[in-house]
């Protein structure tokens with residue numbers, strides 16, 4: 001069939017943008033990439049001006065597997081005429097806003113990305129996959145899912161979601177009245193920390209901030225050299241080959257290698273607290289609740305009352321509640337027609353050593369999964385570190401030969 005694409009990519013965040021960038025360098029490869037948003041945007045609700053990248057900018061879309069690619073971060077800096085300023089500025093870490101600009105730049109240069117196209121269905125016809133959207137249908141031998149993770153909100157809080165109780169993912173996406181109000185931030189990971197720092201630096205800050213975490217403290221990310229080897233391809237392969245119980249043990253052990261708070265953000269929060277408490281005399285302005293799980297919530301006439309299980313006060317009143325409560329992987333709705341054919345274990349989908357899903361029945365190709373297999377590939381799976389490597393592994397599998405050295 002001449003109109004069959006080699007692959008169709010569903011969702012274009014950094015993961016499938018990397019696939020598109022590496023695929024663009026392969027002759028005679030026909031890929032189609034569909035993104036629901038009208039242009040590229042990297043977690044826009046959390047694109048806080050002071051937030052920085054947690055990894056080296058060389059872990060970009062392409063460099064670890066193809067440093068000569070025209071879609072590297074260095075090519076972006078040179079192309080935008082800012083490489084000397086960038087090098088001279090010697091940023092300790094690249095701003096997320098700049099990395100977002102890089103990703104946007106790449107998304108405009110890479111061909112075959114259709115923005116404003118939400119994939120509604122992936123079905124199978126005559127052994128090929130049919131990708132359906134409002135714009136029609138595309139047929140492809142393979143599908144690469146890159147739809148990202150879904151914000152995680154405790155079930156009892158979901159009915160309360162709205163203007164004054166929302167997931168961190170929406171922090172910047174609509175204007176909010178925060179100054180002079182009591183704000184509670186739930187979650188002791190990087191998103192919670194970045195929001196607390198941001199609130200503390202507002203020209204017209206909140207009346208008070210209560211930062212709640214069920215972790216034993218505001219724990220730092222382990223960014224030390226040997227720990228960082230968990231983010232190497234060799235380690236990911238080793239992890240993938242381990243039996244399931246061992247993988248689960250290691251995930252718990254390695255949690256803070258990926259989900260701790262980076263030390264600079266923690267220091268900033270501490271210094272802001274010092275400034276507010278000691279220099280401005282705002283005692284008890286930032287309240288900290290550790291080992292505290294939010295277990296209930298009541299709507300008051302003028303705000304919220306959160307119920308906490310932990311060593312401190314059991315009730316917290318707030319006008320605004322920000323839920324920095326993390327993310328989880330969910331198979332996208334467009335896959336509902338194929339979901340019953342996918343093999344699973346108790347902790348998630350079965351993902352092979354080329355990131356393909358185990359799909360029963362006869363098809364010409366496969367469905368590959370980006371950023372949905374922490375249980376199978378380890379703490380590096382949702383991270384940028386292995387983005388280019390994983391895309392290269394998937395492309396090699398689609399091509400049937402070793403185009404990239406993985």
Ligand SMILES: Cc1cc2nc3c(=O)[nH]c(=O)nc-3n(C[C@H](O)[C@H](O)[C@H](O)COP(=O)(O)OP(=O)(O)OC[C@H]3O[C@@H](n4cnc5c(N)ncnc54)[C@H](O)[C@@H]3O)c2cc1C
Pocket residue numbers: 010011012013014015016034035036037041042043046052053054055117118119120146147148149191332334370371382383384385
């Ligand atoms: C605020 C934040 C900052 C982060 N910073 C870092 C960092 O510094 N370093 C690091 O290593 N990791 C970081 N991460 C983790 C990880 O790198 C990011 O989550 C990254 O964006 C994951 O890329 P992705 O492409 O898998 O998913 P996403 O970025 O979530 O992209 C998925 C895309 O799929 C689209 N989509 C979904 N469904 C459909 C559909 N049916 N049809 C069409 N399109 C669809 C969405 O609109 C979205 O654009 C961060 C995570 C967060 C939340």
Ligand SMILES: NC(=O)c1ccc[n+]([C@@H]2O[C@H](COP(=O)([O-])OP(=O)(O)OC[C@H]3O[C@@H](n4cnc5c(N)ncnc54)[C@H](OP(=O)(O)O)[C@@H]3O)[C@@H](O)[C@H]2O)c1
Pocket residue numbers: 046051052053054096154168186187188189190191192194212213214215258259260292293294295324325326327
């Ligand atoms: N600038 C950046 O680079 C940047 C910015 C943001 C995020 N990220 C990355 O994105 C990933 C997600 O980060 P995240 O901070 O959004 O999520 P996260 O690391 O999963 O943190 C979620 C937090 O919410 C807590 N929590 C959940 N439910 C709770 C409840 N009912 N009561 C109290 N606490 C509750 C969790 O506790 P438990 O730990 O006990 O579950 C955890 O502390 C991480 O890998 C992070 O590094 C990067």
